Amino acid sequence: MxxxxxxxxxxxxxxxxxxxxxxxxxxxxxxxxxxxxxxxxxxxxxxxxxxxxxxxxxxxxxxxxxxxxxxxxxxxxxxxxxxxxxxxxxxxxxxxxxxxxxxxxxxxxxxxxxxxxxxxxxxxxxxxxxxxxxxxxxxxxxxxxxxxxxxGLIIGPYENVGRLPWWLGRIARGGPVLAPGPADLPIQYVDARDLAEWTLDAVAAGLSGPYNLVSPPGHTTMGELLDACVRVTGADAELRWTAPEALLAAGAEPWSELPVWLPPGEMYDAMHTADVSRALAAGLRCRPAAETVADTWAWLASLGGVAPRRPDRPEVGLSAAREAEMLAKLTADGWTGRNRPDLPEPG
Known part of the structure; x- marks a missing residue:
């Protein structure tokens, strides 16, 4: 070809x-x-x-x-x-x-x-x-x-928007990490390499028309993604899972300050619930989240830990000062500080 x-x-x-x-x-x-x-x-x-x-x-x-x-x-x-x-x-x-x-x-x-x-x-x-x-x-x-x-959301090696690289960098620093819950919330994305393979297969097969291209529902969760970040970095990080309503009440900005994450609702439905049955029938295969995370971490390490950034996209992720402030307030209010996202929330 x-x-x-x-x-x-x-x-x-x-x-x-x-x-x-x-x-x-x-x-x-x-x-x-x-x-x-x-x-x-x-x-x-x-x-x-x-x-x-x-x-x-x-x-x-x-x-x-x-x-x-x-x-x-x-x-x-x-x-x-x-x-x-x-x-x-x-x-x-x-x-x-x-x-x-x-x-x-x-x-x-x-x-x-x-x-x-x-x-x-x-x-x-x-x-x-x-x-x-x-x-x-x-x-x-x-x-x-x-x-x-x-x-939909695209992550993996060479990512120049900064979403997964931000989580990897933040978790690599260790300490308490504000983790947006619930941990079992399903998320959809596609590894750029899986998108590439599917696109080339589709071109070679003569496919035409539109195809939604993200991982199938249930492929992974927010918890599995961040747990993989903890494992691959080997950091002494503690994920402080926090309920969506508490994060929103504290003024956290989904997607921008807490990359990838969206609370259940209209925006979540738009980003993380796509029907991808057509692409799956046409051969879409998505590698495990752990592999995407590990390979992205290895790529970042090869660059000295600093990922390239697109100049036309805003920076993502909480600043260290803002995260510390939010963690202190949410912990004092009893909303966070636990590693059990399945426990009842305050109130």
């Missing part, structure tokens, strides 16, 4: 490139040159943010498939798709479950209502950008040659 990867030097794109190389595929990477691509690829340089002229390096060549992870202006996806439509067999666009109209119902499948979007849009909010990208690819390649990978 001849693969053209638009991007391919960071996180999801890099995982896809490495998976394709491991299969013996011929890989071309089109990128801006900010990061070195993996060894073994043909490298083309350009900048999609400058309009069609930035795609000059793609004026010639043909490929069996294109994979694109772009998440900014849909017009950049439109320009690339139009340019490549006659010289590439299929186009896989790594989209997002954010394209579903808010609030997405619990257990939503791929036929749920969608946000509005335009393939001609410039800078728009994330959900509209991803939906516009979907429309742009479909318009250029047709529905039968377009694969829409609607990912």
């Amino acid at each position: 001849k693969l053209l990867m638009l991007g391919g030097t960071e996180f999801v794109g890099r995982a896809i490139v490495e998976a394709a190389l491991a299969r013996g595929w011929e890989v071309t990477v089109f990128h801006r040159g900010r990061h070195a691509p993996p060894e073994g690829v043909r490298s083309l340089r350009g900048d999609r943010t400058t309009g069609p002229d930035g795609l000059a390096a793609l004026a010639e060549g043909s490929w069996d498939a294109v994979v694109d992870t772009w998440s900014a202006a849909p017009s950049a996806v439109r320009d690339a798709a139009r340019l490549l439509a006659g010289r590439a067999g299929r186009y896989a666009y790594v989209s997002s479950r954010s394209v579903y109209a808010w609030p997405p119902a619990a257990g939503l499948a791929e036929d749920g209502p969608l946000v509005e979007g335009s393939p001609d849009a410039g800078d728009v909010p994330y959900a509209e950008a991803k939906r516009g990208g979907e429309l742009a690819v479909t318009a250029a390649f047709g529905a039968d040659r377009t694969l829409l990978v609607r990912a």
